[in-house]
Amino acid sequence: MNTADLRIALFSGNYNYVRDGANQALNRLVGYLLRQGAQVRVYAPTVANPAFEPTGDLVGVRAVPIPTRSEYRFPLSISGKARRDLATFAPNVVHVSSPDPVAHQALTWARDRDLPVLASVHTRFETYLRYYNMAWLEPVMEAALRRFYRRCDALVAPSESMAQVLREQRMNYDVSIWSRGVDREIFHSGRRDLAWRRSHGIADHEIAIGFLGRLVMEKGLDVFADTLDELRERGIPYRVLVIGEGPARDWFEERVPGAAFVGFQQGADLGRAVASMDMLFNPSVTETFGNVTLEAMACGLPVVAAAATGSQSLVDDRVSGRLLPPGAIHQMAEAIRAYIEDPALRAAHGAAGEARSLEFSWDRINQAVADTYVRLLRQKARAPR
Structure with missing residues (x-):
């Protein structure tokens, strides 16, 4: 058994209809697996105009828009057509990437056929409740997540710190690391562009504090704005560069007056925008890895x-x-x-981050997931029925 023998059914709540770090990681994984000779079929909600073309074959599942967040879809069930496709594809391993109703159904389908199930953890869903004044529900959410994840054969988490949280929460005890890589062609310090900064009203001598991510409250926008309020009250000069779009943009623009909002960026434009910051401020507690942190480090920030x-x-x-x-x-x-007042400190810490970012290779990282699939299949083959 090796990677080329794998037939993977991947279930995702958002594979390509809204762009985020989690689904880009899934698409990279699928692309890598296909290049290694594995067969992959993806089952996820589909929309008429997705954010980007999917990697591999995508089969739609029943889903509805999420109230108050209509850009996202809530997967409801595996349709009859998708079930027939799944039976025809005949996977030998199932991968679920979000604990939604479709993933629950996929998990039951796999267990009925004695197939191994791997769950990847991309988001700390229980922490989202804090941003909607429902923190009291976190224990209930944790219990529901625990029931789901303990039915899986193993989990992969994007960082050791997240893996340790999952172990402490007793989600599962077979937790390995599926880290994230960074595209060195896009993210590096050479992308810094002072002319581009000037075009957005940021002078060469001004220090730009950067925010990178979807503009939603669970990314810590309130903490970001409150921190800048304190800097302003103390008379410390700074500028703000915001990269991203989202439903909280109007709120954020009002709370961070004078900031340069450059909207959604991708590819080389994203690398230029990140490298043109002077530091990244990431107050979020919901990420399991923090792609934006790694991208900023790769740019020497x-x-x-x-x-x-x-x-x-x-x-x-x-x-x-x-x-x-x-x-x-x-x-x-x-x-x-x-960092604003000490350019030498800023440069030294930026250089250390850039050196650390060199450790993250996408192919090596994605092969670790393939190795986990193979390990689970071998364990299942050895287990008494």
């Missing part, structure tokens, strides 16, 4: 981040950036102030 899953496995505190308690407005402002 220091990172100020919440000490949460993901960032903790990337940023070396006081070496390549600062890791601070989530929501610690005063400490975050102080860390940013130090």
